[in-house]
Amino acid sequence: MKLLKSSLLLLALSVMVMLVVLLFAKKEYSFQKEMRIRSSSSDVYNCLKFLKNQEKYNEWINQDETTEKQYVGEDGTEQAQFKWKSNSSYLRSGTQTLTNLVYPERIESEFVVDSPYNIVSNQYFLIKEEKDATVLTWKLNIHFPFPYNIVILSDDFESVLISSMDKSLLNVRKALEK
Template sequence: MKILKKILIVLVVIIALPLIVALFVKKDYTVQKEIVINKPKQEVFDYIKYLKNQDNYSKWNSIDPYMKKSYSGTDGTVGFVARWESDNDEVGWGEQEIKAINEGERLDFELRFLKPFEATEPAFMTTESIAYNQTKVTWGFNGHMNYPTNIWLLFMDFEKMIGDDLQSGLSKLKIELEK
């Protein structure tokens, strides 16, 4: 009986410890990357505000060139939605919607992932003039993990996972706009 009691206590500790730790782990994370493009700010913004142009630079669009895409609304305006469906789990199914545009400055969109997992996360792109012919573009992604799944933030490096893909996309964007 004493051994059974000790095993039960150990199991309770094993289960309770991560739940207790998760109480003190942040629930939100932000990843953002930037690049300087040798083009005027308005020209850069006029390109990135069209979600269809992401086909030319987004890492995720290049992973599955055969994904099904559909659109609703007018691209480059608030309310435009771009949907995708891919059998590749790295891409999955989802959509993004333009939520706000601060003309020439900032594009806010919402990513809604449907498969292989469900999540809704805000993302953004900004442009900042460095010089007449130089624009800093920042691409950012905000995420949230509810308790107790936020414990995974201790083990997952979102800066690496998402940041590398954002930086890859920004590098392609630079090549695309400077050619």
């Protein structure tokens, strides 16, 4: 009986410690990647502003061939949405909404991931034309509310996300430099 009580007490203390750690753990994360593309800024902008074009370059969308995809509104305009349901272990279902389009410099969107975690992310494509190429900067600001911030502590989420961003940017470059 003492062993059972001790085990339960140890389990309760472990859970309490984990909850305290999560309570004070970081909840806001920012990621940024950059790619030089030998294409005009208008071509880069026009490729990225259409949500349906993500199927050509976005590694997350291409992870699961069985992903159910739905497009709402006029693609390439503010408030257009992409909704998905997937068997992917990271992003099972959610919505991406185009929130701000500034031709040919900036594309902003908001992601709301419903499952497996409740996550809100703001994505920014910054497009800057230089002499011989266009510099595409991809920024992600992600908010993991308590207790979902355990994703970063327990998963390899950060390295998977950065790797996916790198692959996606390479796919954009390949598509535009044909």
